[in-house]
Amino acid sequence: MLIGSRREILGGIGALAIGSGVPGRAVAAPRKIGYAIVGLGSYATRQIMPNFAGCEHARLVALVSGTPAKLEQYGAEYGIPATHRYSYANYDRIRDNSDIDVVYVVLPNSLHAEYSIRAARAGKHVMCEKPMAISVAECEAMIAACREAGTKLMIGYRSRFEPYNRLAIDLARRAHVGPTRFITAEHGFPIKPGQWRLDRPLSGGGSMMDIGIYSLNAARYLAGEEPVEVTAVETTDRSDPRFKTVEDRLSFVLRFPSGIQATCLSSYSSAHNSYRVIGTQGWIDMEPATPYEGQSMRIRKDGVVAPRTLPASPKNQFAGQLDHLAECIIGNTTPIVSGAEGLADLRVIEAIYRSASEHRAVTINA
C-alpha cells in the first residue's frame, strides 16, 4: 500500500475526528496501520508486540522469523494467520501483502540495513531498531532506498516518546536551570556471555552500539544541536571471554557548537542508566533515565533539590513510538526520529571508535 491506501486512511481518520466531536453519530473506525515484525527475539516479543494493544493507529499484522516454532507460537498468541507469517526465505513476498504497511526490523545490528532496504523495495515503510546500522555508509544506503521507494523511515528511539525524557528536553530547551554547560550521560550493564551482541559480525561493535548509544543519543537530544568534535577512551580486557571481538568500556566527550560539553559513558561491565543536564543555575537529573519504565527525575535550582513527577501517561513509550510512525504515514509527515537521526548517531559512533583507536580528538563532519 502507498498512495491509494494513504488517501483511504486519511479519509477514515477525518471521519473519526469529525465523529468524535459529534455525539450520537456513528462512523466507521479508521483502518489502523499494519506492522510486520522482523525478528522475534526478546525485545520484539516482550517489549514491542504486547504494546500494540495500547496503540490508537498501529496494529500487528504479520511476523517474520527464521524459527517456525516462534511463528507458530506468536502467530497463535496474536491471531496472525499463516498467510501473514514469513520466513527469511520468502521475506520479499511481503510486497504482495497489502495488510502490511510497515516493516519493523528488530534483527541483529548488521542485518538492519539489508532488511530495511528490502522492505523499502517491497514498498513498505520502515521502522528500524537502533543502532540504525553498523556504519554511516549503510545508514546512507537505507535513507536512499526509502527515498527512492517513497516510504517513511523511522528509528526506534523509544525515549523520545517517554514523558520524562520529553520533559527533560523541554526544560533544557527553555533553559530552566540556565543555559546548559555540561551534559553527563551514562549507560551500561554487565553483559552475560553467549549473545549475538558479543559477536562483531552480527553486532558491528560492543557496548557503544548496544547501550552506549543511549548516552550519545541523550546527549544530542538534550543539547539540541550536533556535536562537532569527540574525544574517546576505550578500555577492554581482551582476556575476558566476552570481549574477544567487541569493546567493553568507553568514555567519550562531545563538544557542541554552543560550548556544551557532554561527557558520556558506555559499559558492558558495570551498570549505569542516568543523565544530567547541568546549567548555570542548577541541573536536571534523571536516574534511571531510559529504562522500559520507572524514570525518575530530580531538579536542582537555586541550590534546592526536588523530585519532579508527572501524572501517569495513558500511552507508554512503546505504543507512542508505534503510533508515531503510523501518524506520520497517515498525515504524510516526517518522523521526529527519522533515518537522519540514526545516521547522525552512527557518524558520531564512527568518530568515537576512531578517536579511541588513534588517541586524539576527531572532528565530526555532518
Place this chain on the structure above:
Amino acid sequence: MLIGSRREILGGIGALAIGSGVPGRAVAAPRKIGYAIVGLGSYATRQIMPNFAGCEHARLVALVSGTPAKLEQYGAEYGIPATHRYSYANYDRIRDNSDIDVVYVVLPNSLHAEYSIRAARAGKHVMCEKPMAISVAECEAMIAACREAGTKLMIGYRSRFEPYNRLAIDLARRAHVGPTRFITAEHGFPIKPGQWRLDRPLSGGGSMMDIGIYSLNAARYLAGEEPVEVTAVETTDRSDPRFKTVEDRLSFVLRFPSGIQATCLSSYSSAHNSYRVIGTQGWIDMEPATPYEGQSMRIRKDGVVAPRTLPASPKNQFAGQLDHLAECIIGNTTPIVSGAEGLADLRVIEAIYRSASEHRAVTINA
C-alpha cells in the same frame, strides 16, 4: 626548632600517653605544635583559624599578612602578640621564633612555592594549600627545599581527613561494590568576577587549579593508583570578562593501569560537587562530596540504593588536617598527603592542559 624541640615534644606526648592511662597521676600537657598562618584571606580566616580550637596537637601562634589591619584584627581575636605578627617584608624572621613549628601557606597559588621554600629555609615545617604550586618544577623545588632543610611538607587536601571520604576510599579499596570500573567526579561553581583566581599570574590557571583539582585528587584517591594517560577537552568563552586569562570548563578522562577510567569535570560556570565509584556490582555515590560540611553518601549494591550515614565525628576535617601534620612532626612520620601527593596532581594538571591544547591523549610520566 628542629631536632631539639622534636625530642622535647616527643617526651611530652609520651608523658601524656602514659598519663592518660593512669588515673590520678598528674602530668604536664604536651606542647602543641605551633602554626603560623601566611595569608589572611577568607579560607584562612573562616575555615582554618577557627578550627585550631578543635585540635589536640596544633595551635595558632603567629600570623603573616601584608595588611596591618588584618594582623591587628585577627591578632587581637586569636591572642597573637605583636611579636608573632609578621609582614611579607619581615617574613624570614620567623626563623628566630621558636614558637613557630609549621608555616601554613594560604596565599594565591603562584606564591606557594616561594613562601614554602622560604619557610623550609627558615627551618620550619610546611603546610601548603592545594594546588601545591603552579608547575611540576615548582613542586619539585619545594620538595627539594624541605628535604634539604629536614622539614616536613604537607599539602592541604582536607578531604583525606573527612570521614565520608575516608569511608569511600575504604569501600573502594575493599571492592565493596565489586572491582572499580569507572569513577566520575565533578567539581565547579559559577565564579564571581574580580578575584585573584581569575588572574593567571596569581592563579596559574583557571577552574582546574582551584576546584577541578578536587575531581582529579578524588579520582586518584578513589582509584588508589596513578593515571597513565589523560584526555582533556576545554571550553572557555574568552568574551566572558571572567575568563580573559584562565580557563572555564574542562572535561578530562584519566586512564589507570588497572583499567579504571575516571571521567572528571571542572567548571567556573556551573555548580558541581559529586563523585561516584562504579564497580561491577553497584556504586558508591557522594553528593555533595567535598564541601566544608554536609557530605552525603548513597550506595547501590545488587540493585538496591540506600543512604549510608556515619555518626558525627568529634573532629572535623580542618582540625584533622592540622593535627595530622602535628602528629607527623611529633612522631617523625610522613604525612599521608605529602609533597609527593601535590606533585602527582600537578603532573596530571600539566598533562590535562597539554591534552586540551593539542587535542590528543597525553601520557603521564611518573
